[in-house]
Amino acid sequence: MGVSQSTVFRWKKKKLIRKHTNAIKPHLSDNNKVDRLIYSPSCTLNSMTNTFKFTDMSNIVQIDEKFFYITKEQQTYYLSPGEIEPHREIQSKRFIPNIIFMCAIAQHIFGTNGEVIFDEKIRIFPFTSQVPAQRKSKNKENGVLETKPIQSITKQHIRAMLIDNILPTIREKGPTHKSKTIFI
Template identity: 50%
Template sequence: MVKDLTTTQRNQVVQFILQGSIDGKPKHGRILEAVQKFSTSRSTVTRLWRAARKQHQAGEVIHSVSRKITTKRRTRVHLDLTVLSNLEYTKRGTIRKLAVGLETSKSTIGRWVKTGKIRAHTSALKPDLTATNKLLRLRFSLESLELDRILNKIKFRDMHNTVHIDEKWFYITRGSHRYYLAPGEPEPHRTCKSKKFITKIMFMCAVTRPLIAENGTVLFDGKIGIFPFTIQVPAKRNSRNRQAGTLETKAIESITKEVIKDCLINKIIPAIMAKWPEGASKDIFIQQDNARPHILDNDPDFRKAASQGGFNIRLTQQPPNSPDCNGCMMEIMKFKGQNCYKILHMGKDALRRLNQLPQNLEVPVELIQGCIDYLNEMGNQDGITEIVQSLGLDEIEGY
């Protein structure tokens, strides 16, 4: 049975009934014949005939039109990767802009992103490296290697005897702070003379790599300490809070070499000597960045304080824009000191569950040789011989 008749079929039904009609009345059984001929229902044929009769009585032309709305099926839009790649980056920063550039809808763009046809990426600014920066980064990565003579492999140093120090600014308070209070508890009242000029304090943080036993016991957590740059000064005049001459703690706003030197000698070095685990090597390196207020290892006051109690503590400086983890160092060696790399996931969580997480990353000899050859080509040969000898590369045949 045909459910929906087209306009032509509807008019054929009406004409078929008219041909078997006398004075506008269909013969007996003509309606049933139309039902059988056009494979439709009796109600449909009756409805079409009544409508045609009304048109005839009104003096109109008998014409039956199908009420079915025919919709054209939309063709699926295909992604042209060439057009996408040729768009300027500024014209594809949002889904709305990308939809305009590709002349399609936002929902289509969202579907392509969800299915992986378009990849979302967040671009972060990186330091602009000079040729000297690249070579120093590469040398720093090479100098961080050592030869494991037991396994006869070259790995990054474990850094168990390296203390990392760095400065960090902190606001003494925040403009707004969330607290959870008990019902009826009074709300805390916090005041400040100016919300735009909240006092900042610089801290010096010192940490090293923790020592963990094979059974997972933490032998040394590696936390040396965090030390604020503050000073005790007497109050100049009386106030309702304190008497004149009362010592007040004030933040040191200008961090100079003398301030850094005092922190190293009177705070960091005593903390290292007090917390350093027994039995560990007392040849310790304090690694710092190349900020201007930092002192060098040849400072006489520092050397005197760093050589007490059997300790031999030395200062080392990282080069500008230097890496801070072995994964970065590995990529820097691959890209010859540049920073256009992307850190690959090692799957450390899975390795840790399987108890296969390595203590140090192994570095292929071919990669090290390529870096050394590149330094020689660039004329940066100072200390290359010592690196080759320390890593045992001079014993490799054909090197």
Template identity: 45%
Template sequence: MHNIIHIDAKWFYMIKKSQTYYLAIGEEPPYRTCKNKNDVSKVMFLVTVARPRFDTQGNEIFFEKIGLFSFVTKEAARRRSANRGRGTMETKPITSITKEVMKSFLINKMLPEIKAKWPTSHASETIYVQQDNAPCHIHDSDVDFHMAASNDGFDIRLISQPPNSPDLNILDLGYFKAIQVLQHHEAPKTIDDLVKLVEKSF
């Protein structure tokens, strides 16, 4: 099937537990701290990609990168600290990714991006969104997803990846690896910094 959109989710960590550096003579090694090396801040991202499309003249009419969505929320700080005042909006990672959270992101974030970027000349074709079999992913026949996906004249269907299929390796071995390498070139100190760096790398 040509009209397949691949989606996958991945955790991105603020820092690695260990990292190799090549230092010049006399250069001080970089120093970073965290509360506990087993409790490094992390954010999950949902990536949506597909094959690019071209018209008869070879012009690209559809770019393969559809979207990158971070699982974060904005919350008001309950207490005052030395770095910010009480009530300041803070970015907090969603650490528990449930089926309801995933459904919300698929319907409210992913579907609008697909509909906005999919070429209008192919809008009447059936589009398949392929997910892996992670526990947090919703069922292929989810009613709420089907209703949202069938709006605006689109026919978008959710399908699951076959067992032991290499279909999503392009994300694990390609996009995710490349994004993480680029992201670790810099040193984010906050969740906002991490989100910006991953989006920039994408």
């Protein structure tokens, strides 16, 4: 804007300027738009009566993966008087490690009296592995199992996550009332 910070602060206080946060929106190609148009009626079309009606999604489980950085480069703390400042270290400030999670959720299921039978949360699973420590240090002995994030997630990792973790958990905790067929 080409003005000093104090001027910007005064303008903000007088509400001559305002704060705005802008999120990036995904660009939809023509194929994406057509796919959305095809998918939407498939969820609302009742094939028996050929009428549009919202489909019961109680037998659909949605999964998604998300990655988080293990820590931020700069962290704000509020310390009480006499409290020691926390000491944080990582190998490199430019390459902060991240960990990837896969989450499974489904629609709420309510009983006849309005009580919650199923609360939508199935579970969240981290992509980690147990690796024995290669060297002895002051913090651990040689051979002690450490939990490490998997750095590169492949098709085999996702398949193993689905078969070993997500599907058994859906069978155990998932929505089971009308249909035994569950779509992921």
